[in-house]
Amino acid sequence: MTRAARDYDDIPGTYVFDGEHSRRGYALNMFCMSLNDEANRAAFAADPEAYLDRYALTPDQREAVLTRDWLGMLQLGGNIYYTFKLAIFDGLTMQDVGGAMSGMTRDQFTEMMVAGGRPPDGNRYRREWRSDTGDDRDEGNDRGDEEDEHGGGDRG
Numbered sequence: 001m002t003r004a005a006r007d008y009d010d011i012p013g014t015y016v017f018d019g020e021h022s023r024r025g026y027a028l029n030m031f032c033m034s035l036n037d038e039a040n041r042a043a044f045a046a047d048p049e050a051y052l053d054r055y056a057l058t059p060d061q062r063e064a065v066l067t068r069d070w071l072g073m074l075q076l077g078g079n080i081y082y083t084f085k086l087a088i089f090d091g092l093t094m095q096d097v098g099g100a101m102s103g104m105t106r107d108q109f110t111e112m113m114v115a116g117g118r119p120p121d122g123n124r125y126r127r128e129w130r131s132d133t134g135d136d137r138d139e140g141n142d143r144g145d146e147e148d149e150h151g152g153g154d155r156g
Contacts, residue, residue, distance in 0.1 A: 010127060015074045025077020027056040031065065032082035035089050044089070071101040 008016045015021065022029075031052065034040045044051040052062055064072035065086065073083045087097045099109035102118075112118065 017079050021077050022079075023077075025061075025079065027058075028061045028065070028073060028076060028078050029082040031055040031057065032078070032085045035085045041089060068100075070097050074101075 003020055006016070006018070008014055031054075034054075035044065040051075048066060052065060057065070058076065061073070061076045061078075063069070064076055064078075068086070068090065070083065070087070073086075074080060084094065084097065087094075093106065095106045095110045095113075098113070099106045102109055102112075104112070
């Protein structure tokens with residue numbers, strides 16, 4: 001079953017944590033929340049594969065965790081507040097993760113944010129990509145799954 005389109009589906013790079021997203025990412029988010037417990041952090045550090053077996057992750061979610069595909073985790077139902085617990089486990093900052101999701105170094109990402117952030121032109125709505133520029137960027141599924149044709153952003 002395909003869900004009805006939402007107004008926010010047209011915003012590139014935006015993964016609104018709505019009911020569908022929450023259901024899709026439940027196991028992933030519960031894994032991330034488990035890292036609040038010191039014993040769980042130790043078990044995950046000792047054997048990540050075995051620890052992940054405790055959770056009903058999809059193969060794509062499991063791969064995203066193991067490869068630390070931060071953007072992929074969000075696209076697959078992760079909530080930034082939960083997935084950031086994994087980043088903290090790895091000793092990363094929000095700037096590290098933001099840079100990784102943006103294809104930048106931490107310093108480049110920090111510089112961009114201090115300078116006012118990403119420019120809005122071309123980043124507000126996907127329909128801007130189809131205007132007079134002839135830009136034919138992918139307008140559909142970018143979340144790495146077949147059931148949602150209303151993705152956003154760039155899986156990288």
